[in-house]
Structure formats: structure tokens, C-alpha cells
Amino acid sequence: MGKLGGEMKALAKHCGGSHKTVNDCIHIVQRFDHHLLALNVHIQRVAQIKVRHIESYIHERLAQGIGKRTLQNEMASLRAVLQQAGRKQVAEHEWLTNKSLGLAGASRSGTRQAITxxxxxxxxxxxxxxxxxxxxxxxxxxxxxxxxxxxxxxxxxxxxxxxxxxxxxxxxxxxxxxxxxxxxxxxxxxxxxxxxxxxxxxxxxxxxxxxLQSKPESDRTNVEINERTCPE
Structure with a gap:
């Protein structure tokens, strides 16, 4: 991982969300870093990222057959990292909207079903x-x-x-x-x-x-257990 990947990883850790959300964001920025290296684009700082770099990354992912909803999530992570680095102008650029990138129109309806x-x-x-x-x-x-x-x-x-x-x-x-x-x-x-x-x-x-069987709310103990509330 180069300097750019290291900086983006550090920024991703401060973007908020659950552990899994942060971990997914780290993998996305690392994939973006690898994409730039494969194109022989050797930028060192997030401040050097251009709109065309992100466009190129998304176009490659679309060519790989990655779904639009997945890429919408990836763009959300990249925008969050750019915002964290103070690159609001790039994060909100009109060429990087989901519509401009060809990511609009994806269904948000869930398709997964619980097993019987x-x-x-x-x-x-x-x-x-x-x-x-x-x-x-x-x-x-x-x-x-x-x-x-x-x-x-x-x-x-x-x-x-x-x-x-x-x-x-x-x-x-x-x-x-x-x-x-x-x-x-x-x-x-x-x-x-x-x-x-x-x-x-x-x-x-x-x-x-x-x-657990259903029972009245009054019978439930809805406290968040921690070291102080958990008895020995």
C-alpha cells in the first residue's frame, strides 16, 4: 500500500459507522488505491485526487459487472473519505453524482429472504x-x-x-x-x-x-450490560 492508500485508510477509520461499515470502507479505498497504481497514477495525497480518477474507478467496476447498488455504496464511502479530508468540492462534484456516473435507477427493494x-x-x-x-x-x-x-x-x-x-x-x-x-x-x-x-x-x-418467547414489555429487562451492571 502506498502513501495514498495509507492516508485514505486512516481517514476511513474516522468516517463513523459500525466496525463492519468502517472495515468495508477501508477495503473500498484500498481497491481504489490499487486501481490508480495499476494505471500508473502515482499520486501521494488525497489532496491530489481528481474527479477523473474516481470516474475511471467507477467505470472499471461497472465493466467488471459490479451492481449499481454496490457501486452506490462504494461512492458513498469515497465521498465520506473525501469529506473527511476536506475535499468537499470533489466529493460533491456534479460529475460524481450517481446519475452522472450511470449508477442511478438501481432498485432499493430488498431481495433477500430468510431461510425457512x-x-x-x-x-x-x-x-x-x-x-x-x-x-x-x-x-x-x-x-x-x-x-x-x-x-x-x-x-x-x-x-x-x-x-x-x-x-x-x-x-x-x-x-x-x-x-x-x-x-x-x-x-x-x-x-x-x-x-x-x-x-x-x-x-x-x-x-x-x-x-425467546414473546412477553410483555414490562417483564423485559432492557438494559445495556457492561462491567458495572453485570453481577459477578
Whole structure:
């Protein structure tokens, strides 16, 4: 990564949003930096970015078959980085609007559908036979609304030692119907129970509950758990 990529990455970290949003923004500016290097455009600072550089990047992405909605998001990230660097004039240039770049008209209607309970249970049973760890990650993702990466990494939050997020889950599981911090924000935690300790290595097996049943709001405990509110 050159000086331009390093500067844009630093700016992307200050653009706000969730951890995933920031991470996506970093990947976008790095891809933009690689595009310029491939064209033998060796600029060193964000202050040197021209409108034509961004136009060239978007045109290449369109030629690669990238969807308009995806490129609208990429342009939003590039504009945010330019704004962060004080390049408002470039970020809001009339040639860099979605319409001028050929990105207008994309549908914002969602097309993804949740899998059916039957399909989920079929996949879960298959995973249990092949890899219990994968099955546990699927259950965590399903019950707690975690991303796949968060479900895989959750072992450090559940059984982690010390203060902060690590150890917080272990102390709070089964005690509150509440929100717990994951890598990309807050997630509601269903009650967990530790069913047994496995032999060797201090490993535990968590008994995952069925999804929380609906109950009156007055019966819910809607607090954000942290080190001060979570009892030992």
C-alpha cells in the first residue's frame, strides 16, 4: 500500500459507522488505491485526487459487472473519505453524482429472504453430524442475530478472561434478557446455561435455548450490560 492508500485508510477509520461499515470502507479505498497504481497514477495525497480518477474507478467496476447498488455504496464511502479530508468540492462534484456516473435507477427493494425453519433445521442436523463446532456457530448466529464472523469469534467473548467484552458474556449469560456487545454492535442475548464441563482443557458445553418467547414489555429487562451492571 502506498502513501495514498495509507492516508485514505486512516481517514476511513474516522468516517463513523459500525466496525463492519468502517472495515468495508477501508477495503473500498484500498481497491481504489490499487486501481490508480495499476494505471500508473502515482499520486501521494488525497489532496491530489481528481474527479477523473474516481470516474475511471467507477467505470472499471461497472465493466467488471459490479451492481449499481454496490457501486452506490462504494461512492458513498469515497465521498465520506473525501469529506473527511476536506475535499468537499470533489466529493460533491456534479460529475460524481450517481446519475452522472450511470449508477442511478438501481432498485432499493430488498431481495433477500430468510431461510425457512425447516431448511435451517435440516442444515443444522447435517452440520451436527459433520462438525459440532459449525453447528454451534449456526445456533449462535440464529438465536443471537450474529454475523458468521461474530459467531465463530464468540468463544473469546463467552469464555474470555479479564475485563471488557472478553469475560462479560461468560458472567452475564443466563442472568439477563438483554443486549451484549459483539464486534459490530449490540446483540440481544437469550438465556444460556452451561450444561456440563467437558474433560480436559477447561472446555464447556453450552445448552442453547429455543428463541425467546414473546412477553410483555414490562417483564423485559432492557438494559445495556457492561462491567458495572453485570453481577459477578
Amino acid at each position: 425453519p425447516e431448511h435451517y433445521h435440516h442444515v443444522l442436523e447435517t452440520a451436527r453430524m459433520k462438525d459440532p463446532g459449525l453447528a454451534a456457530a449456526l445456533e449462535l448466529a440464529r438465536l443471537m442475530g450474529l454475523r458468521s464472523q461474530e459467531a465463530v469469534q464468540s468463544v473469546q467473548w463467552i469464555w474470555g478472561m479479564g475485563t471488557g467484552v472478553g469475560g462479560m458474556w461468560r458472567r452475564c449469560m443466563g442472568k439477563f434478557d438483554s443486549w451484549l456487545r459483539a464486534s459490530s454492535g449490540w446483540s440481544r442475548l437469550p438465556p444460556f446455561t452451561v450444561s456440563e464441563r467437558l474433560g480436559g482443557g477447561g472446555k464447556y458445553q453450552a445448552a442453547l435455548p429455543s428463541p
